[in-house]
Amino acid sequence: MIVRIHRDKGERYDDYNVEISDGMTVLELLFRIQENIDQTLAFRYSCRGAICGSCAVLANGRPVLACKTPLSRVTDLKNGGYVSLPSKTELPAGGILLEPAPKLPVIRDLIVDWEPFFGEYRKLVPVLKENNNHPEKEHLVGKDESRELEKYTNCILCALCWSVCPVVNEVNGYPGPAALAKLFRFYLDPREPNGIKRLSLADNEAGWWACDFYTNCRKVCPKGVPPNAAIGRARKLLKNEEVGK
Ligand code: SF4
Numbered sequence: 001m002i003v004r005i006h007r008d009k010g011e012r013y014d015d016y017n018v019e020i021s022d023g024m025t026v027l028e029l030l031f032r033i034q035e036n037i038d039q040t041l042a043f044r045y046s047c048r049g050a051i052c053g054s055c056a057v058l059a060n061g062r063p064v065l066a067c068k069t070p071l072s073r074v075t076d077l078k079n080g081g082y083v084s085l086p087s088k089t090e091l092p093a094g095g096i097l098l099e100p101a102p103k104l105p106v107i108r109d110l111i112v113d114w115e116p117f118f119g120e121y122r123k124l125v126p127v128l129k130e131n132n133n134h135p136e137k138e139h140l141v142g143k144d145e146s147r148e149l150e151k152y153t154n155c156i157l158c159a160l161c162w163s164v165c166p167v168v169n170e171v172n173g174y175p176g177p178a179a180l181a182k183l184f185r186f187y188l189d190p191r192e193p194n195g196i197k198r199l200s201l202a203d204n205e206a207g208w209w210a211c212d213f214y215t216n217c218r219k220v221c222p223k224g225v226p227p228n229a230a231i232g233r234a235r236k237l238l239k240n241e242e243v244g245k
């Protein structure tokens, strides 16, 4: 199979003729090339188990985690319901095209600089704020509450939602879907004393109100996190708060 890969900062694409094995993932394909054909190929990975979020790439225009995605899913163009992004080059016939996740500066080959994504994320202070009302034993979180929290704590910060969100390009200072989902997660946390004040951190035109509900974030998220739902709920809560003033 011909595998075409974005090289350096995009000045060129290199083609590799690679022998494919059954059930191979995109990350395994990259290792096969690096170990057997071209040791200069650079890509990022860590956990190899869809937990660290570091292996996000574009495969045939689809934003995916390389370690979790079998080649069959990438080459099967019939399996719709995905977000596909334009490329600077042609898809090799019957082959695979691998590119870095968009909207982040490319360092080399498939490796991007995450600072724009994490810079915005940090601005929303994504940590549990201190609560001085400590219970005598543990903080108990009910089953329903914890199920609700889990929807958002499942985020692995892969930045795929950032890569496919049109608002990231349109609105300067937009925190991005993952950061807003995380902010909402802390609003929901029953151990936090800050309630609606948490949401007010992004209560501005570049924050909650900038989202146009393209819902690409939800469609590409490899962990099923629904940032669009968090944004919709936060807006409703803030509106009700305003009415109640
Ligand atoms: S919300 Fe999903 S797509 Fe976005 S950073 Fe978290 S895990 Fe990745």
Ligand code: FES
Pocket (backbone or CB within 6 Å): 044, 045, 046, 047, 048, 049, 050, 051, 052, 053, 054, 055, 056, 065, 066, 067, 068
């Ligand atoms: S290597 Fe960690 S998510 Fe893919």
